[in-house]
Amino acid sequence: MAAAVRAGVSGRILGRGSAVGARSMSSWWRSVEPAPKDPILGVTEAFLADPSPDKVNVGVGAYRDDNGKPVVLECVREAERRVAGNQNMEYLPMGGSVKMVEETLKLAYGEDSEFIKDKRIAAVQALSGTGACRLFADFQKRFSPDSQIYIPVPTWANHHNIWRDAHVPQRTYHYYHPESKGLDFAALMDDVKNAPNGSFFLLHACAHNPTGVDPSEDQWREISYQIKVKGHFPFFDMAYQGFASGDPERDAKAIRIFLEDGHAIGIAQSYAKNMGLYGQRVGCLSVLCEDEKQAIAVKSQLQQLARPMYSNPPVHGALVVSTILGDPELKSLWLKEVKVMADRIIGMRTALRENLEKFGSPLSWKHITEQIGMFCYSGMTPEQVDQLTKEYHIYLTRNGRISMAGVTTGNVGYLANAINEVTKSS
Amino acid sequence: MEPDNDPDRREETSTAKHCRVDESAFARVPRAPEIPIYAVMIACSKDPSPVKLNLGMGVYRTEDGKPLLLNVVRKAEELLFSDKSANKEYLPITGLTEFRELSAKLIFGADSPAITENRVTTVQCLSGTGSLRIGADFLAKYYYQSTVYLPEPTYGNHPNFFIAAGLCLRTYRYYDPVTKGLDFQGILEDLASAPLGAVVLLHACAHNPTGVDPTVEQWEEIRQIIRSRGLLPFFDCAYQGFVSGNLEDDAQAVRKFVADGGECLVVQSYSKNMGLYGERVGALSVVCKTADVVTRIESQLKLLIRPMYSNPPIHGAAIAAAILKDRNLFNEWKLEVETMTKRLTCMREQLFDALHEKGTPGDWTHILKHVGLFTFSGLKEEQIAFMTREFHVYMSSDGRINMAGLSANTVPHLANAIHAAVTQIQ
Numbered sequence: 107m108a109a110a111v112r113a114g115v116s117g118r119i120l121g122r123g124s125a126v127g128a129r130s131m132s133s134w135w136r137s138v139e140p141a142p143k144d145p146i147l148g149v150t151e152a153f154l155a156d157p158s159p160d161k162v163n164v165g166v167g168a169y170r171d172d173n174g175k176p177v178v179l180e181c182v183r184e185a186e187r188r189v190a191g192n193q194n195m196e197y198l199p200m201g202g203s204v205k206m207v208e209e210t211l212k213l214a215y216g217e218d219s220e221f222i223k224d225k226r227i228a229a230v231q232a233l234s235g236t237g238a239c240r241l242f243a244d245f246q247k248r249f250s251p252d253s254q255i256y257i258p259v260p261t262w263a264n265h266h267n268i269w270r271d272a273h274v275p276q277r278t279y280h281y282y283h284p285e286s287k288g289l290d291f292a293a294l295m296d297d298v299k300n301a302p303n304g305s306f307f308l309l310h311a312c313a314h315n316p317t318g319v320d321p322s323e324d325q326w327r328e329i330s331y332q333i334k335v336k337g338h339f340p341f342f343d344m345a346y347q348g349f350a351s352g353d354p355e356r357d358a359k360a361i362r363i364f365l366e367d368g369h370a371i372g373i374a375q376s377y378a379k380n381m382g383l384y385g386q387r388v389g390c391l392s393v394l395c396e397d398e399k400q401a402i403a404v405k406s407q408l409q410q411l412a413r414p415m416y417s418n419p420p421v422h423g424a425l426v427v428s429t430i431l432g433d434p435e436l437k438s439l440w441l442k443e444v445k446v447m448a449d450r451i452i453g454m455r456t457a458l459r460e461n462l463e464k465f466g467s468p469l470s471w472k473h474i475t476e477q478i479g480m481f482c483y484s485g486m487t488p489e490q491v492d493q494l495t496k497e498y499h500i501y502l503t504r505n506g507r508i509s510m511a512g513v514t515t516g517n518v519g520y521l522a523n524a525i526n527e528v529t530k531s532s
Numbered sequence: 533m534e535p536d537n538d539p540d541r542r543e544e545t546s547t548a549k550h551c552r553v554d555e556s557a558f559a560r561v562p563r564a565p566e567i568p569i570y571a572v573m574i575a576c577s578k579d580p581s582p583v584k585l586n587l588g589m590g591v592y593r594t595e596d597g598k599p600l601l602l603n604v605v606r607k608a609e610e611l612l613f614s615d616k617s618a619n620k621e622y623l624p625i626t627g628l629t630e631f632r633e634l635s636a637k638l639i640f641g642a643d644s645p646a647i648t649e650n651r652v653t654t655v656q657c658l659s660g661t662g663s664l665r666i667g668a669d670f671l672a673k674y675y676y677q678s679t680v681y682l683p684e685p686t687y688g689n690h691p692n693f694f695i696a697a698g699l700c701l702r703t704y705r706y707y708d709p710v711t712k713g714l715d716f717q718g719i720l721e722d723l724a725s726a727p728l729g730a731v732v733l734l735h736a737c738a739h740n741p742t743g744v745d746p747t748v749e750q751w752e753e754i755r756q757i758i759r760s761r762g763l764l765p766f767f768d769c770a771y772q773g774f775v776s777g778n779l780e781d782d783a784q785a786v787r788k789f790v791a792d793g794g795e796c797l798v799v800q801s802y803s804k805n806m807g808l809y810g811e812r813v814g815a816l817s818v819v820c821k822t823a824d825v826v827t828r829i830e831s832q833l834k835l836l837i838r839p840m841y842s843n844p845p846i847h848g849a850a851i852a853a854a855i856l857k858d859r860n861l862f863n864e865w866k867l868e869v870e871t872m873t874k875r876l877t878c879m880r881e882q883l884f885d886a887l888h889e890k891g892t893p894g895d896w897t898h899i900l901k902h903v904g905l906f907t908f909s910g911l912k913e914e915q916i917a918f919m920t921r922e923f924h925v926y927m928s929s930d931g932r933i934n935m936a937g938l939s940a941n942t943v944p945h946l947a948n949a950i951h952a953a954v955t956q957i958q
Contacts, residue, residue, distance in 0.1 A: 133821040134729075134764065134795055138674050141831035144838065147625075168621060176619040190613035191606040194599040195810045195848075196591065197803075200570075233658075233841035240840050249561050267839035304557065339557045370556045384622045385846035396556050406564040413567070414692035415665050415840065416658035421810030422847035 145263065146503055153501040161499040162521055164512035167315065167480050168384060169349075169447055172514045177447070179382050181440040185429035195421055200409040202231020202390075203424035209431035210390040213347060213354055214361055214373050221365070221394055228404035229392035230412065231419045235345045236264060238374030238391035242341060243272035244411045245393075245404075246306060253339070255306045256297070258282075260505065262315045265308060265343070277301070282317045287473035287485050289319050295332060303337045311344035311373070312357040313479020316507040320350070320478055326360045330367045340364055341372040348380040350479045352448035354441070370394045377427055379480065380444050386423030451480065454513040458482075461522030469529060482508040490528045498524035569688065569928050576926035583945055584924035587937040590740065590905055592804055592872055595939045600872070602807045604865045608854040618850075623843045625834040627656020627815075631849040634856035635815040639736075639769060639783050639800055646790050650823040653830040654815050655837070656844045660770045660801030661689065663816035667766060667797045668697035669836045670818070670829075675764065677729040681722070683707075685930065687740045687768070690733060704732070707742045712898035712910050714744050716753075723757045731764045736798070737782040738771035738904025741932035745775065745903055751785045755792065765789055765796040773805045775903045777873035779866060795820055802852050804905070805869055811848025872936075876905065879938040886947035893954055907933045915953035923949035 149165035163174075171177050201207070207229045211222055221227050232238035246253060255269045258281035269276050279301070280293030298307070309329075314320055321329060333340055342361055348354040364371050376389040391408065395401040412419075430436040459474040474482050486494070486506035494500040500521060502508055513521060566574075572588045586597075594600050612618065626632065636647055636654040646652040657663035672678065680694045683706035691701055704726070705718025723732065734754075739745055746754060758765055767786050773779045789796050795818075802813040816833070820826050837843070855861045884899045899907050909931045911919075919925040925946060927933050938946060 133825045134675060135818075135820055135825045135829055138825060138828045138832055140828045141835045144625075144834070176621050178619055182620070186613055191610040192601075194601040195605070195808050196599050197809045233845075236838075236842040237840070250557050253557070264838060264842065267835075271836075271839040306557075370558075378622075383620055385620050385843070387841060387843070387845040393558065396559065400556065400559065400561065403561050403563040404558055407561055410564040413661075413689060414696040415662065416812060417661040417689065418810065418812075420658070420812045420845040420848065423845065 149501050149503055152495075156499055156501075158499040160520065162501065162512065162517045164500065164502045164508045164510075164521070167379070167509050167511065169379060169382060169480070169511045170514070172450065172516070174512065174514050174516070177382055179440065179443045181430050181436045181443060182382060182426055184436060184439075185426045188429060189425050193425070198231070198418045198421050198424065200412060200418050201229075201405060202419045203421070203428055205428040205432060206388070206424040207231055207390055209428060210375055211392060213431075214344065214358055214375055214392065215365065216358075216362065219365075225398040226395050226401050227392050228395055228401040228408060229390055230405060230408045231424055232374070232389045232391045232412075233416065233419060234378050234387045234389040235343060235374050235376030236268065236389075237387065237419075238376070238389045239265065239268045239343060240272065241391050241408060241411055241415075242372050242374060242393070243269045243274055245408055247272045247274050248411070249407065250306070250339075253304065253306050254302075255308055255341075256301055256338075257308050258294075258310070258314075260316055261308070261310070262343075274306075277305075279307070281314070282319060282483065284485070287319070287483060288476065289321055289325065291321070291325055295328065298329065298332045298336060298338065301336065301338065304339070305336070306339045306341055307333060309340055309342050309360070311342040311347070311360050313346035313350035313481075315345065315479070316481050316503070316505060317483040318477030318479050318481045319483065321360070323359060323363070326363050327367075330364050330369065333364075334367055334369060339372070340369050341374075343374045345374075345376045346379055346479050347375065348441075348444040349448055349451075352445040352452070354380075354444070365394075370396065377423065380447075381427065381430070381440065383423050383426065386426065387420060388423030388427055451510045454510050454515075454518060455482065457515070457518045458510075458513060458522055461519055462526055465522055465526040467526045467530060469532070480509055480511050482510055484508050484525065486525070486529060487532075490532070493528045494524055497528075500524055567688070572926050572928060575920075579924055579926075581924040585926065585937065585942055585946060585949075587925065587927040587933045587946070590804070590934055591809060592807065592905070592936045595875065597937070597939060597942075600807050602865070602868050604855050604861045604868060605807055605851055608851045608861060611854055612847075612850055620846065623656070623846050623849070625837050625843050626830060627844045628846065628849040628853055630857060631656055631813075631853040632815065634853055635800055636817060638779065638856060639772065639786055639798060639817070640790055640819075641780070641783070641787055644787065644790055645793070646819045651821065651826060652817050652819045653826045653833070654817040655830065655833050656849050657814050657816050657837075658812040658841070658844060659803050659814040660768060660799050661693075661814070662812065662844075663799040663801070663814045664690070664693040664768065665696065666833060666836055666840075667799060667816050667818075668693040668699060670833060671731060671764075671766075671797075672697040672699055673836070674829075674832065675729075675731070677727065677731065677764070679727060680731040680733060680766070681726055681763075682733050683719075683735065683739070685741055686733070686735075690768075699731075702726075702730075706739075707744055707908065709910065712744075712908060713901065714746055714750065716746070716750055719746075719754060720757055723754070723761065723763065726761060726763055728762050729764065730761075731766050732758060733766045733768060734785070736767045736769035736772070736786050737775045738906075740770065740904070741906050741928065741930060742908040743902025743904050743906045744908065746785075748784070751788060755789055758789075759792060759794055765794075767796060767798040769798060770801040771804055771904050772800070773866075773869035774873050774876070774905060777870040779805075779869065790819055793821065802848070806852055806855065806865070808848045808851065811851065812845060813848035813852050876935045879935045879943065880907070882940060882943045883935075883938065883947060886943050887950060890947060890951045892947070892951040905934055905936055907935055909933050909950070911950070911953065912957070915957045918953045918957055919949040922952065925949045
């Protein structure tokens with residue numbers, strides 16, 4: 107932070123006259139630099155500005171139906187119908203909606219989780235996954251001030267920003283294996299072993315963003331074991347539960363393995379994608395503690411950290427979630443709708459791969475169907491991506507990440523052809 | 533890859549400062565102290581007395597002691613719900629565009645030079661709290677002066693934003709306990725001796741907790757001192773409309789500062805005046821000397837927001853925008869604000885009259901002079917404790933009374949309590 111007194115100030119004590127204006131001052135903000143554009147959001151901006159009728163947006167990770175339109179789930183509409191116009195909007199408690207948090211913990215820890223029964227989980231409503239991660243990062247900084255966070259390579263870009271702004275030192279661990287377009291398991295395990303004991307590890311619970319590459323169940327067990335040996339703290343970012351396989355229980359498998367193995371974990375959960383509540387900012391941060399007393403203490407500290415950030419979280423999204431999850435029929439409807447979304451994406455993966463193979467691409471595209479969740483790490487280079495955009499009006503991030511949610515039966519052929527054209531000579 | 537399964541290795545390799553690998557990383561997290569006003573509210577909620585009076589937290593209540601869902605809010609929410617074309621996609625990082633523009637007009641006036649000359653950026657944040665935090669973080673990063681002056685006293689959470697941002701706090705005299713009015717000389721002296729360029733937090737209207745606002749003439753002198761010292765005004769406007777019942781009139785202090793061409797930060801909250809409390813609707817504006825600075829500042833605000841919660845919640849802002857942009861809804865809203873304010877004024881008069889009739893010792897005219905939701909009663913801590921014990925009256929220990937917690941039925945009870953406390957405890 108600049109410490110020097112601005113030149114404009116020193117000679118400027120105006121004392122006379124009743125109309126003391128400020129026009130002679132120069133702006134305090136003259137030296138503020140324009141911030142670099144967010145790479146992902148920049149893609150959408152460029153897409154919107156493109157007049158081509160063939161344009162395809164496979165950039166942003168928000169679900170689209172087979173017509174390329176955003177979706178409001180039926181269960182959400184019904185929940186909103188029930189609450190619209192008849193609730194006052196009083197402040198939630200600092201920890202958020204108790205009901206919403208209770209239901210959310212069941213999704214992650216299991217309906218009959220002993221940890222929930224024993225009240226060992228410190229949990230607060232958070233501002234979607236981002237807010238949950240940030241709250242945890244701030245908590246980590248305050249109560250584990252000597253610790254560092256290990257972040258996979260690659261990861262959602264904002265993870266780096268979050269822990270940086272929380273002033274927690276960052277390290278990376280190997281994750282994606284470019285040659286196989288799969289998991290670099292050996293290097294990952296080495297990194298876990300070589301990290302100082304008691305390091306914090308950020309793990310994507312399912313549907314890794316941006317690669318779509320998840321460890322197998324066996325691999326998760328080995329990771330869990332090694333993390334336990336080293337006394338590392340596992341922090342799970344679960345933004346896609348239900349969205350990966352279509353079954354929320356299955357998507358929580360990694361977390362359940364760690365719980366069985368006796369880890370004390372932290373989890374960031376989000377309803378942005380799996381309930382389509384993106385803009386409502388609904389999520390949950392939980393930290394599994396040794397006992398109820400510790401959980402109470404930890405929860406109080408999480409609330410303390412939230413107070414000078416936003417005091418208490420927004421009520422509407424939480425109300426929608428608790429209305430849905432608290433009503434067996436609505437919950438059942440939700441589970442069906444999540445499966446429909448996941449199935450459509452899985453279907454598009456198959457279609458994209460088949461189309462590419464049909465076009466006679468010399469490359470292997472099996473990773474498209476092996477990867478899971480919203481994203482596919484295509485393996486394309488930034489230059490190939492630029493070519494896709496320039497020549498075919500196809501928009502995606504330059505790391506080659508394709509948002510499968512943007513793929514439809516209407517554009518999959520066009521997309522496959524374009525990808526084949528730009529990659530076939532590589 | 534064989535996992536390392538030699539348990540004896542654990543002890544050897546344990547070098548982390550937080551000791552044993554099997555102890556929770558957060559085993560020694562202490563329980564955070566209860567926030568005083570929350571503790572009061574909890575005590576009140578546990579009190580079984582049928583005559584208990586909750587005059588603590590700063591929320592509006594109707595004559596029946598109930599939260600108020602404004603008619604316009606209900607209508608707006610129903611309108612939003614019936615708009616089937618609306619989706620729940622992410623808002624931009626800076627929030628709902630419509631809301632931002634309308635919010636700026638509400639506080640600055642549609643014909644404000646800051647707006648017409650494109651010299652202001654307004655971003656949607658999570659109510660006043662979230663706006664204060666982003667403003668504080670922005671100052672910490674880009675402003676050359678790290679000292680922030682807060683009025684003595686101020687809203688309990690104010691120091692926390694600036695502390696979280698890493699800034700230094702000082703106070704300026706504000707309230708005179710002898711007159712129960714403004715310590716105007718104290719303000720002028722303290723601002724005159726502030727270091728050049730220091731940030732000064734000002735309550736735009738309806739000071740919390742005292743209810744004491746400067747007069748128009750006093751504001752003018754405050755403005756002159758601030759501009760002549762190059763101090764940076766940071767307005768917190770949480771009660772626009774609650775002083776005079778008129779939104780425009782209550783914005784005058786802010787507008788006079790903007791009219792002189794100088795820079796300032798302004799925070800707005802819609803919690804109270806639109807009853808949107810739990811929806812977390814607010815805005816941060818940065819008024820600059822020149823237009824070219826504004827876009828750069830906006831880009832930097834985005835960098836602060838993204839690692840905190842990515843983008844703000846949509847629901848409340850959509851409601852606010854719907855009200856602000858529709859002539860009928862806006863006019864109806866103005867009337868509802870006026871009605872709320874009239875009720876507060878009525879409660880002031882009734883309480884004053886009741887104390888006057890009882891011949892309660894002391895000068896109670898300050899009850900009539902204070903503005904907004906609160907009155908700084910002047911009662912001492914022991915007197916307040918007495919009132920809680922004997923009369924089940926709950927208020928904050930600094931003597932702040934929320935006038936909205938009163939009704940025609942309960943004023944006599946409060947008057948009795950005050951009378952007893954003042955006569956029995958000196």
